[in-house]
Amino acid sequence: MIKIGIVEDENSVRENLQLFLNAQPNMEVVITAASVEDFLEMDEEIKEINTLLLDIRLPGMSGLEGIRPIKNISADLNILILSAYDDSDRIFKALCAGAVSYISKRSELSKIKEAIEAVHKGGAYMSPSIARKVITHFAPKPKTDLLTPRQSQIVQGLVDGLSYKLIADKYLISVETVRDHIKKIYKKLHVNSKAEVIRKKMDGEI
Structure with missing residues (x-):
C-alpha cells in the first residue's frame, strides 16, 4: 500500500487530490497539511507514510525549505514536488535537497497517480515540460570564444x-x-x- 501525505495550502487542490488518491485501490492518504510547519508537528504520522506530495509556494516555510527538515524525520520518504512553477532554478534546488520527482500542477490527476506509482517502485517521474528543462540543463554547452x-x-x-x-x-x-x-x-x-x-x-x- 502506498501511504501518502499531502502538503498543499489550497483547500480545493488538497481535497481533490485526497479524494482522487483515496479512490485508488493501492493508495491511502494518511495525513494532509496546509503548511510545512503544520506537517512537521505530525512527526509520528510522518513515519507512517512513504510518499509525500509537497507544494513549493506555501505560507511560512516554503516547500523547498521544508525538504531537509522533513527528511530529518523520515530519511527514506519519497518527496514529489507538485508545483505551478517549472523554472530550472527551483527544479534543481528541489532535486538537490532530496526530492525524487517534480511534477507540474497542471498535470492531470492520472499523471500524478502515475508519478506516485513510479516513485514507489524505485523510479522517478517528471512532467514532460520539466524533463525537457532537465535535459537542456545537462546538454553539452557550446564553448564560447573567450579568447582572441x-x-x-x-x-x-x-x-x-x-x-x-x-x-x-x-x-x-x-x-x-x-x-x-x-x-x-x-x-x-x-x-x-x-x-x-x-x-x-x-x-x-x-
Whole structure:
C-alpha cells in the first residue's frame, strides 16, 4: 500500500487530490497539511507514510525549505514536488535537497497517480515540460570564444612549452605584448598561473 501525505495550502487542490488518491485501490492518504510547519508537528504520522506530495509556494516555510527538515524525520520518504512553477532554478534546488520527482500542477490527476506509482517502485517521474528543462540543463554547452585569435595562439605556445621570448619571436611581437596578452588571458579564464591555462586548454575548456 502506498501511504501518502499531502502538503498543499489550497483547500480545493488538497481535497481533490485526497479524494482522487483515496479512490485508488493501492493508495491511502494518511495525513494532509496546509503548511510545512503544520506537517512537521505530525512527526509520528510522518513515519507512517512513504510518499509525500509537497507544494513549493506555501505560507511560512516554503516547500523547498521544508525538504531537509522533513527528511530529518523520515530519511527514506519519497518527496514529489507538485508545483505551478517549472523554472530550472527551483527544479534543481528541489532535486538537490532530496526530492525524487517534480511534477507540474497542471498535470492531470492520472499523471500524478502515475508519478506516485513510479516513485514507489524505485523510479522517478517528471512532467514532460520539466524533463525537457532537465535535459537542456545537462546538454553539452557550446564553448564560447573567450579568447582572441592572438590569445589562442599564445595559449598554444604555452602548451607547446615555449618561453615568452620564443612566443614573441614566433608571432613577430614584443615580449611585453606577450605579457600583456597573458594578463588578459588570466583575467578572462579566472586563473593565476600558466599551469592553469594549460590545464584548461588540455581539458578542452578553451
